[in-house]
Amino acid sequence: MDLSIIIVNYNVKEFLQNLIHSVEKATLNLTKEIIIVDNASDDGSVDFIKEKFPNVKLIANQKNLGFGKANNIGLKLATGEYILLINPDTLVAEDTFEKMIQFFKDTPAAGLAGCKILNPDGTLQLACRRSFPGPWTSFTKVTGLSTLFPKSKIFARYNLTYLDENKSYEVDAISGSFMMMRRSVYEKVGGFDEQFFMYGEDLDLCYRIQKSGFKVYYVHSTQIIHYKGESTKRSSLDETKVFYNAMHLFVKKHLSSSFLVGLILRSAIVIRSLFAFIGVRKLIFISLILDFIFFDLCLFAAEKIYHNLSDWKGFPLYAIPIVYSVPALLQIFVSLAIGNHKKDKLSVSKTLLSILISLPILTSLTFFFKDFAFSRAIVLITYSFLFIALSAWRIAFKIIFKAGLVDDELKQKRTLIVGLDESALQIGKKIRKKKTDRRIVIGLIGFSNKNIGDKLESFEVIGTDQNIKRVIRENKINEIIFSSGELSYNKMMEIVGKCREENVEFKVVGNNLDFIVGKTAVTLLDDMPVIELNYNITQPQQRFIKGLFDYSIVLPSLILLYPFIFFKSKLLNKQSDFTKFVLGFTKVVSGKASLVGPESYDQSEDNFLGKTGLTGYWYIENGNPEELDKLNFYYAKNQNIWLDLEILVKSLNKMWSNK
Secondary structure: OOEEEEEEEOOOHHHHHHHHHHHHHHOOOOOEEEEEEEEOOOOOHHHHHHHHOOOOEEEEEOOOOOHHHHHHHHHHHOOOOEEEEEOOOEEEOOOHHHHHHHHHHHOOOEEEEEEEEEOOOOOEOHHHOEOOOOHHHHHHHHHOHHHHOOOOOOOOOOOOOOOOOOOOEEOOEOOOOEEEEEHHHHHHHOOOOOOOOOOOHHHHHHHHHHHOOOEEEEEEEEEEEEOOOHHHHOOOOOHHHHHHHHHHHHHHHHOOOOHHHHHHHHHHHHHHHHHHHHHHOHHHHHHHHHHHHHHHHHHHHHHHHHHHHOOOOOOOHHHHHHHOOHHHHHHHHHHHHOOOEEOOEEOHHHHHHHHHHHHHHHHHHOOOOHHHOOOHHHHHHHHHHHHHHHHHHHHHHHHHOOOOOOOHHHOOEEEEEEOOOHHHHHHHHHHHHOOOOOEEEEEEEEOOHHHOOOEEOOEEEEEEOOOHHHHHHHOOOOEEEEOOOOOOHHHHHHHHHHOOOOOOEEEEEOOOOOEEEOOOOEEEOOOOOOOOOOOHHHOHHHHHHHHHHHHHHHHHHHHHOHHHHHHHHHHHOOOOHHHHHHHOHHHHHOOOEEEEOOOOOOOOOOHHHOOEEEEOHHHHOOOOHHHHHHHHHHHHHHOOHHHHHHHHHHHHHHHHHOO
């Protein structure tokens, strides 16, 4: 047996299918066995593996034993001359195993080796070559000096970023996502230390292998793609804490219980956890700080205005610290109590509600604290300003920064499909038919210039693998999907490496064309029929807010704008897009239309899409009918006042440019 391949799976069956498909292609000239150890997955992985891959050796654990212990179970069953430990969320090239085995044959001192590992965007995954976490190395990693000075031999020792990634060399450690070793090394050193539940066990194994007289190598001549952290996403583990605890365990075991390193790593857990906590909730912290600042600015303005309008001399010195802190904190407390501050949302309506609640509370408190009961007029002026200020900064953030407005998964995905075979066309058709996301197929990528311009079932070939970088830039592509039916994994790796600077995500479709596997999610390609679908446009509160939005714009416009546009259209006997838009305001008033919505359709069939819109995605997007149908579904699902405002602004810009 040439090669034993051990895979520990935890709830990533979609990734596992693609890995095994790539492994089968990479082992055509080798004898191999695949051993899968499942760590109590609850996503149907065990039944999936039994059905799809009956020839693999499957061990189904009843509980999650951790990465090291599960691998050790597989290692005891391995019979190959070489043993590979590989993560399920990876893809290997056709030449990966043969080149790695040849490297071992050419390098007798090598006991353990890892190849070049790429992220889904084509960049190098830094963990594929590392140093051990000694005192200085740990300090530079934790403090960020290694990131600030990536080319420095002094500061960048942890991830060795000062070394050329396109050369092979001996290193301290490699990534546990891809570790190949000789059987003789395993028999001498053993497997992972099971004290490490996850993380650190790969460092420990590398250390013990080197202590036994073997060397560890980074091999650049072949590469894999690793969709890092997929199993971790599906667990409840605190990844940061587990990682640094594992580093501390490694130091305690091998580096003489260094107090300094222990202190650094413990501090890192606290600091990184704090930054992670703040990072996830940064919108909450920003809103709290800005609310406090704007409250005090409004109070300051009210103080000055009232001073100028009366003979009042202003707040006495003893009162200033209390007056400029307690009322603002009261406003923030009320706002928090009603759930106004969320990590992914800025609510204007809840902000106004919190102001209405805190105002009577503050005025009531002055009865009990007579020393601070200066003037109700100041309170009223302050809160009048506050209505405008707290709403205005939230609206500005929504419009300028899209804060609390658009999630990444809701942004339009401009997609290229690499391949021209039937499976590539099937992928394109399924994407077009899928109505519940915003993925739009821009075109196909072939492998010969003679195909450019061809139409394959309404999909145009717009480039080749040789000029794909230019195609990405010119068409603002942010997603590339590979058809694994036509494309070799070597070719996929080549394209990923070539486009690593283009800020696109690369995805692979499952072998049965039923899902797309990528860094951020696994997307089903076929919409499943369901009884109930949650569309924002059908929610009573959204319909009420949408109606207010429509009437607040249309009613003033009927008086100030409509008559001029109406008579202008009659005099000139022609109608521009803007004219048609304004003349449609009467339909909004009569309840037959909305400012923003889908294009005209039979509402008896699709009433969940809302009223016909005077404008909408159908106006601002240029696409075929299938894509516009998809956009209508997207709009209905995600409709809110800010999305309406965004579409309205883009529509007006287009109307003016078309005049």
